[in-house]
Amino acid sequence: MATTEDINKSQQPNKASELGKDNKETPYHCGTVALLGVPNVGKSTLMNRIIGAKVAIVTPKPQTTRHRILGIHTDEQRQIIFVDTPGIHKGAQQLNRNMVRVAYAAAEEADVLAIMQDASKPLDMPTKKLIERFADGRLKQPRIHVLNKVDRADKSRLLPRLKQLQQLDPGAKAYIPVSARKGTQTDSLLKELTKYLPEQPAIHDPDWFTDQSQRQLAGEYVREQVFLSMHQEIPFQTAVDIERFEDLGDIIEIEAVILVGSERHKPMLIGKGGGGMKAVGTKARLGLEEILGCRVRLNIWVKVDEDWFDHPGKLIELGLGAGNE
Ligand SMILES: Nc1nc2c(ncn2[C@@H]2O[C@H](COP(=O)(O)OP(=O)(O)OP(=O)(O)O)[C@@H](O)[C@H]2O)c(=O)[nH]1
Numbered sequence: 274m275a276t277t278e279d280i281n282k283s284q285q286p287n288k289a290s291e292l293g294k295d296n297k298e299t300p301y302h303c304g305t306v307a308l309l310g311v312p313n314v315g316k317s318t319l320m321n322r323i324i325g326a327k328v329a330i331v332t333p334k335p336q337t338t339r340h341r342i343l344g345i346h347t348d349e350q351r352q353i354i355f356v357d358t359p360g361i362h363k364g365a366q367q368l369n370r371n372m373v374r375v376a377y378a379a380a381e382e383a384d385v386l387a388i389m390q391d392a393s394k395p396l397d398m399p400t401k402k403l404i405e406r407f408a409d410g411r412l413k414q415p416r417i418h419v420l421n422k423v424d425r426a427d428k429s430r431l432l433p434r435l436k437q438l439q440q441l442d443p444g445a446k447a448y449i450p451v452s453a454r455k456g457t458q459t460d461s462l463l464k465e466l467t468k469y470l471p472e473q474p475a476i477h478d479p480d481w482f483t484d485q486s487q488r489q490l491a492g493e494y495v496r497e498q499v500f501l502s503m504h505q506e507i508p509f510q511t512a513v514d515i516e517r518f519e520d521l522g523d524i525i526e527i528e529a530v531i532l533v534g535s536e537r538h539k540p541m542l543i544g545k546g547g548g549g550m551k552a553v554g555t556k557a558r559l560g561l562e563e564i565l566g567c568r569v570r571l572n573i574w575v576k577v578d579e580d581w582f583d584h585p586g587k588l589i590e591l592g593l594g595a596g597n598e
């Protein structure tokens with residue numbers, strides 16, 4: 274049964290594991306890999322796939338991830354601490370600027386940069402610019418390019434795409450086609466990433482697979498359903514605040530508030546006779562029951578907080594600051 278704040282099996286995030294401590298022949302590797310890219314390329318899907326749990330929400334809409342999320346993969350050879358980041362994009366609001374800052378800060382702190390792109394689409398300008406920016410050598414860490422969504426890509430275009438990428442960033446260590454959705458080539462990616470991680474024992478307990486608390490997950494699972502069910506600008510102007518999270522032993526009770534940025538979004542979100550909210554609540558609850566491993570009672574309210582996404586103080590309150598405050 275899950276405890277109030279922690280979804281990891283072990284309750285000790287900082288208890289170093291014994292892994293890699295006494296094997297002198299095969300060195301153990303442990304370090305951080307930042308997952309970087311424009312929105313929607315599949316960064317969160319890849320991290321979830323590798324660690325085997327949905328700790329980062331995934332939707333077909335861009336700008337789904339809004340803050341830094343750790344997902345930790347541990348095996349006999351390595352412990353890779355993946356840092357999922359918000360997609361790098363241009364956006365007018367303070368929220369957009371914070372998201373981009375969070376992504377660049379994660380890149381600066383990582384041991385290895387995994388720069389992802391969607392190989393099922395032609396190389397677009399934002400992706401090209403992003404690659405050039407990382408290839409300029411300002412950041413010294415090894416770069417590995419990950420060409421995702423190959424399950425949907427035209428195979429005959431893959432080789433020219435790899436060549437194009439090699440020209441754009443000849444200094445990168447590798448260019449690896451994967452399918453995060455299907456899990457294709459993710460083992461090769463792990464092997465390649467491992468080569469560039471420091472030789473050291475595991476930092477985290479092997480049972481520790483994310484830094485997301487149950488409370489954070491609750492907010493994200495609700496937001497995921499809002500992203501999936503709403504259109505146009507509504508999802509981007511919506512945030513979720515968990516006002517109460519209480520583990521009563523046989524059930525977890527959660528009170529969630531969905532913040533909307535304008536009065537006119539409220540009825541759209543609530544839907545006819547509250548049907549929209551009911552659907553969001555039911556789906557979020559089922560997802561949470563699965564990951565938390567126990568029954569959940571979820572109550573959701575909708576509140577208007579005019580232009581919350583452009584107020585630095587409010588963003589910090591919601592855990593959506595730029596990370597350096
Ligand atoms: N066909 C296919 N779809 C994928 C693959 N990986 C991710 N997707 C889909 O691409 C969409 C975006 O995936 P995310 O993982 O949310 O992308 P992201 O890069 O984290 O996006 P942001 O958080 O917005 O930056 C979702 O609909 C995924 O199901 C893949 O390997 N193949």
Ligand SMILES: [Mg+2]
Pocket residue numbers: 316317318329330337338357358359360
């Ligand atoms: Mg994401």
